[in-house]
Amino acid sequence: MKEIVLAGGCFWGVEAYMGRIKGVVETLVGYSNGDLVDPTYEDVKTSTTGHAEVCYIKYDENIISLEALLNKFWNIIDPTVFNRQGPDIGSQYRTGIFYINEEDLKTIIKTKEEQQKKYDKKIVTEIEPLKSFYPAEEYHQKYLEKNPNGYCHIDLSTM
Numbered sequence: 406m407k408e409i410v411l412a413g414g415c416f417w418g419v420e421a422y423m424g425r426i427k428g429v430v431e432t433l434v435g436y437s438n439g440d441l442v443d444p445t446y447e448d449v450k451t452s453t454t455g456h457a458e459v460c461y462i463k464y465d466e467n468i469i470s471l472e473a474l475l476n477k478f479w480n481i482i483d484p485t486v487f488n489r490q491g492p493d494i495g496s497q498y499r500t501g502i503f504y505i506n507e508e509d510l511k512t513i514i515k516t517k518e519e520q521q522k523k524y525d526k527k528i529v530t531e532i533e534p535l536k537s538f539y540p541a542e543e544y545h546q547k548y549l550e551k552n553p554n555g556y557c558h559i560d561l562s563t564m
Contacts, residue, residue: 434461
């Protein structure tokens with residue numbers, strides 16, 4: 406199994422979308438790459454911790470490649486917008502690809518370069534090693550499964 410952590414705005418929608426992809430075996434929402442140890446949602450929503458709302462993804466590379474998974478991710482975000490996705494504004498809603506395995510960087514860069522051809526503006530999605538991951542509170546996990554009418558900036562009907 407392989408792992409990657411993706412930031413695409415509000416983590417509820419990213420998790421709901423990624424969890425529906427064949428080959429994704431586990432998702433977990435949380436907070437990554439900030440300065441505060443073991444932050445809470447209340448901490449992160451202040452935009453002062455440096456953390457992004459993220460979705461940890463474990464996937465079977467025999468079923469879906471990293472490149473295919475990332476291409477699905479690029480399609481649900483606007484990678485040219487800084488610290489915002491949809492109506493959600495703040496550094497916690499920035500886009501990012503936080504890799505665990507250094508060998509994944511080549512594929513990540515390749516997909517970014519391919520995506521850049523679609524935009525006039527520069528892609529601002531962070532691409533960095535995963536520095537930290539703290540699981541979000543239980544009520545955030547699988548939120549849109551528990552709350553089918555919950556808010557989501559990602560159009561899940563396009564799966």
